[in-house]
Amino acid sequence: MQRNQFVKTVRRSINLNDLPTINSLPIKNKLGNITNRATLIKQFVHEANAVKCHTHLVNDHEIAMDTILNLLSDQPNKKYMSWDDKWLPIPNFNTILKNLKYEHCNNYIPQDREKRQSTYKHLEQACIGITGCSAGLADTGSIILESQAGQGRLCSLLVPIHVALITSNQIYPTMGSYLSDKSDNVTRSSNCNIITGPSRTSDITQTLTLGIHGPGTLHIVIIDN
Amino acid sequence: MTVTKLTFYDRIDNALSHPEKQLAISAGAKAKYINRANAMAEFQDMEMTRQLARQVRANTLSKLDLYLEQFADNVETLGGKIFWAKDADECNNYIHQLAVRHNVKLIAKSKSMLTEEIDLNDSLGHANIEVVETDLGEFIVQLSNDRPSHIIAPVLHMTREDVGTIFNENLNVPFTTDPSELNTIAREHMRHIFLNADMGISGVNFGVAESGSICLVTNEGNGRLISTTPRIHVAIMGMERIVPTLTDLNTMLQLLARSATGQKLTVYNNIITGPKRTNELDGPDELHIIIIDNGRSNILASSLSEILYCIRCGACLNACPVFQSIGGHAYGSVYPGPVGSILSPLLFGNHFDPLPHASSLCGACKEVCPVDIDLPSLLIKLRTQNIQKGSAPLWMQISQWIYAVTICNPILFQIFLQLAQTITNRFSQKGWITKLPGPLKNWTNQRDFPALAQKSFRQMWSSNKE
Ligand code: SF4
Numbered sequence: 001m002q003r004n005q006f007v008k009t010v011r012r013s014i015n016l017n018d019l020p021t022i023n024s025l026p027i028k029n030k031l032g033n034i035t036n037r038a039t040l041i042k043q044f045v046h047e048a049n050a051v052k053c054h055t056h057l058v059n060d061h062e063i064a065m066d067t068i069l070n071l072l073s074d075q076p077n078k079k080y081m082s083w084d085d086k087w088l089p090i091p092n093f094n095t096i097l098k099n100l101k102y103e104h105c106n107n108y109i110p111q112d113r114e115k116r117q118s119t120y121k122h123l124e125q126a127c128i129g130i131t132g133c134s135a136g137l138a139d140t141g142s143i144i145l146e147s148q149a150g151q152g153r154l155c156s157l158l159v160p161i162h163v164a165l166i167t168s169n170q171i172y173p174t175m176g177s178y179l180s181d182k183s184d185n186v187t188r189s190s191n192c193n194i195i196t197g198p199s200r201t202s203d204i205t206q207t208l209t210l211g212i213h214g215p216g217t218l219h220i221v222i223i224d225n
Numbered sequence: 226m227t228v229t230k231l232t233f234y235d236r237i238d239n240a241l242s243h244p245e246k247q248l249a250i251s252a253g254a255k256a257k258y259i260n261r262a263n264a265m266a267e268f269q270d271m272e273m274t275r276q277l278a279r280q281v282r283a284n285t286l287s288k289l290d291l292y293l294e295q296f297a298d299n300v301e302t303l304g305g306k307i308f309w310a311k312d313a314d315e316c317n318n319y320i321h322q323l324a325v326r327h328n329v330k331l332i333a334k335s336k337s338m339l340t341e342e343i344d345l346n347d348s349l350g351h352a353n354i355e356v357v358e359t360d361l362g363e364f365i366v367q368l369s370n371d372r373p374s375h376i377i378a379p380v381l382h383m384t385r386e387d388v389g390t391i392f393n394e395n396l397n398v399p400f401t402t403d404p405s406e407l408n409t410i411a412r413e414h415m416r417h418i419f420l421n422a423d424m425g426i427s428g429v430n431f432g433v434a435e436s437g438s439i440c441l442v443t444n445e446g447n448g449r450l451i452s453t454t455p456r457i458h459v460a461i462m463g464m465e466r467i468v469p470t471l472t473d474l475n476t477m478l479q480l481l482a483r484s485a486t487g488q489k490l491t492v493y494n495n496i497i498t499g500p501k502r503t504n505e506l507d508g509p510d511e512l513h514i515i516i517i518d519n520g521r522s523n524i525l526a527s528s529l530s531e532i533l534y535c536i537r538c539g540a541c542l543n544a545c546p547v548f549q550s551i552g553g554h555a556y557g558s559v560y561p562g563p564v565g566s567i568l569s570p571l572l573f574g575n576h577f578d579p580l581p582h583a584s585s586l587c588g589a590c591k592e593v594c595p596v597d598i599d600l601p602s603l604l605i606k607l608r609t610q611n612i613q614k615g616s617a618p619l620w621m622q623i624s625q626w627i628y629a630v631t632i633c634n635p636i637l638f639q640i641f642l643q644l645a646q647t648i649t650n651r652f653s654q655k656g657w658i659t660k661l662p663g664p665l666k667n668w669t670n671q672r673d674f675p676a677l678a679q680k681s682f683r684q685m686w687s688s689n690k691e
Contacts (some may be wrong), residue, residue: 003297006309006518010464011290013526047489109507111456113423120420120454140489149504153453157446175475175490183471187436187498190303190508191453194478194494199446201408202486203362203380204388205249206256209408212361213415214446214493 037168040138041224044171047141051197052210054219061090064221068130068163071219072102075127079103081159082130084150089132089167089223107152120158129159129215134185135178136171136220140196143220144178147191156195162215164195168224226342226573229557233579240555246382250374250552253381257543260487261593268483278480279597281473282534285465286525292434292467293516299437303499305512312519313343319515320345320426320459324354327457329423335441335448336360337428338376338537339461341559342572343519345426356426357418359447361411368395374553376560377485377539382552415447425451425509429462430536431477432514435470438498439514442481442491449495458500458509464516465525465533477536480595484538520572529603532567534596541590541600547583556580563590563600567607578616581607642681649676 045055058064068090072080080102085093094104105126110116131151135144143164147153156162172178175194179186186192199214210216229236241247265271285292297307310316324332332349334340334356346356346367358367362379366372369391373379380388385402393400398410427448431440439460441448452458468474474496482488501508524530542548542562553561558569558577566584569577581604590600611617612625631637652658653676661669668674680688 001309001311001315001518003294003307003309006311006464006516007290007294009518009522010293010525013522014287014289016526017528017530051488051492107506111510113456116456117421124416124420142490147505147508149506152506153449154507157449157453175478176472179472179475186471186496187438190497190499190502190505192496192498193449194490194496195492196488196490196494197492199444200492201361201445203360203365203378204404204407205383205385206253206378207404209405212408212412212445212447213359213419213450 037171040171040173041168041222043138044136044141045222047139048197048220049141051141052200052218053141053197054217056219056221058221058223060225061223064165064223065090065093065096067219067221069100071161071163072097072128075161077125077127079105079126080128080130081105081107081123081126081152081155083132083152083155087132087148087151088130089165093130107154109154123154123158126159128161128163129155129157130163130165131155133164133166133170134192135182136166136222137173137175137178137194138171139174142175142194142196144186145193145195146185147189151189153191153193156193157214159215160211161217161219162198163219163221165221165223168222171222226344226559227347228573228576231557233555233557233583236555236557237551237583240551245384246552247550249384250382251549253375253378254543254549257378257486257539258593261484261540261543264483264487264489268479274476274480275595275597278476278536278595279534281468281476282536282596285467285469285473286530286533289465289467289525292469293464295434296432296437296467297516299434300499300512300514301437303437305437305499305514308513308515310515310517310519312517316343316461316515316517316519317345317348319513321349321352321354323457323459323513324349324352324424327423329354329457331418331422332356332424332426333359333418333422333447333451333455334363334425335427335443335451336363336379337426337461338373338559339428339463339517340426341373343461343517345461357415357422359415359418359445359451360443361408361445364411364415365391368392372554373559374561375539375542376537376562376564377542382554419447419450419454422451422455424457424459425453425455426459426461427451429460429466429514430481431474432462432467433469433471433474433496434467436498438471438474438496440474440478441495441497442478442493443495444486444488444492446493449493452495452497453508456509457511457513458497459513459515460497461515461517464518464521481536481538484540484593484595524571527571529567529571529606531598532564532571532603534598535564535568536596537564538595540593540595544589544593546585546587546589551583563604564598567600567603570607575616578607578611579618581611582617582621639683642677646677646679646681649674650679652676 133143198218201212375381389402430442482491500512548562560568566580658674
């Protein structure tokens with residue numbers, strides 16, 4: 001159907017129905033209180049744990065690095081996926097791992113069908129995906145991830161374990177407060193995800209199980225210096 | 226949508242003859258009802274947010290034409306394609322042609338009631354294109370050739386044993402009833418599909434007019450996978466699913482999660498703004514958004530347009546005592562429960578006219594609806610329309626006619642009252658009738674019927690006067 005025809009039909013329906021037009025919305029979205037940082041971090045950690053994340057509150061990026069190395073050492077192989085250094089709050093992250101003989105799986109996905117599928121095959125072997133965040137939301141324990149250059153979507157999607165790094169000044173009280181500050185960031189890349197806990201389902205007799213399609217384990221490392 | 230030949234009453238009898246399913250359904254629905262109530266109880270600004278959401282929906286529908294154009298302009302600027310589909314055929318044909326053009330053999334699909342509404346899988350199946358449902362519940366439904374029984378929880382009617390048997394018979398795995406083992410089986414089976422599919426198909430929870438974004442909401446992550454790994458992503462959106470701004474989207478997401486599952490937010494709120502951009506690493510090269518009417522503009526023009534506020538959270542299903550007893554399949558439509566009793570006759574025609582009568586009008590649905598749709602009033606409007614166009618059952622039309630004549634005529638009214646008094650008092654014990662004869666016994670099987678008073682008000686009045 002042509003666009004103008006479609007829209008014309010809709011317009012005719014609206015006119016027939018005489019729906020009231022509400023121009024200004026008298027009720028406004030609440031933004032949440034900007035309380036002090038310590039309270040905000042506490043709330044974020046509490047809510048993230050409640051949705052079954054593993055949170056690690058650390059004082060500097062060196063301890064953060066140790067935490068990640070610990071997680072990596074438990075894995076069956078040395079392959080991992082991650083965002084570019086530019087997007088991670090630990091300086092030279094990927095170089096450090098390279099020196100320790102970890103293998104970074106490049107997640108640039110080519111257009112060609114065969115190449116695409118062989119890249120996926122390779123990426124599937126990675127045990128851990130490491131990303132930064134654009135923000136954290138204290139009231140729900142959520143993290144917000146974008147997909148700009150160097151911020152692959154698959155790092156937080158294909159792997160069984162996702163580790164997200166966040167600095168404490170990135171935590172906002174609510175989604176409303178984030179949007180009123182940074183709403184352009186939500187749409188500046190093709191994909192923005194608000195992630196609240198690890199992948200889950202309750203489809204079978206309402207019993208909760210984790211890790212159905214996305215990562216079954218989500219670690220959030222909060223660097224508060 | 227394929228429509229069964231069975232009448233509504235046959236379908237109800239069917240449902241009631243499977244007590245184990247009935248138990249699974251009522252337990253599941255009640256658990257969901259309680260989860261929602263708990264999540265709402267701790268939501269400070271619940272009622273305010275609910276009214277805000279209602280305003281957003283009303284505002285959007287009253288200017289839907291403008292918002293649709295704004296949305297489409299933004300999507301096209303970002304390099305996405307928009308296709309305007311009048312009905313199911315136009316939509317299915319477009320996808321079919323697209324699939325053929327790109328030599329697509331395998332399609333991974335995330336859960337979407339709209340694609341059930343338009344029978345997309347059947348239409349692609351006829352063209353020998355394999356479509357795999359990736360939502361766990363929908364996957365089980367697909368394997369067992371069943372139909373979803375709930376818009377949020379497709380296998381609400383199944384027990385663990387049912388699922389174990391279905392996996393055992395179809396996937397060549399040992400029988401198990403452990404949900405986490407079943408989960409692992411599904412995960413492993415589905416990996417291959419995600420990584421080899423040439424096309425991903427999803428619905429759209431919300432389209433954002435101001436940015437041309439679409440939002441897909443899933444707990445499992447399949448919505449993210451099918452919109453990332455295949456080269457082409459096709460998203461099908463009912464034309465009413467627009468919100469004007471990202472802030473409005475936020476309002477809806479808060480309510481949707483709490484109403485649907487009792488979570489504060491769904492695990493993945495996946496906001497997609499155009500196809501993969503030049504310097505990005507992964508994501509689909511092509512994004513097609515199909516905006517479909519399929520009867521919605523007629524609803525918009527009618528006095529029942531309020532039903533288009535619906536955000537498909539499923540809360541009214543869980544709250545409905547009728548749904549809790551008969552389950553989703555008895556409704557015979559992809560949209561069951563209170564919302565389905567209104568949508569189904571409007572979208573799919575006369576065969577569904579009896580549905581609005583299957584309600585006690587208790588109002589539980591309106592109470593839980595996150596956009597405060599006045600579902601009982603809409604049900605009554607539909608009942609009235611049924612009587613007016615003569616599609617209500619004959620016994621109902623006759624009894625309504627008798628009632629209308631009687632109530633307008635004092636003498637007739639007296640006579641009938643006397644008659645009713647004598648009859649009900651004959652059957653009653655201590656003012657209650659516990660057993661009625663013939664077809665009326667269905668009523669007294671479940672509850673007692675109060676007998677009429679020994680003396681009517683008129684009789685007391687005239688005897689007092691003397
Ligand atoms: S009618 Fe209301 S309660 Fe029912 S599914 Fe729609 S939004 Fe949810």
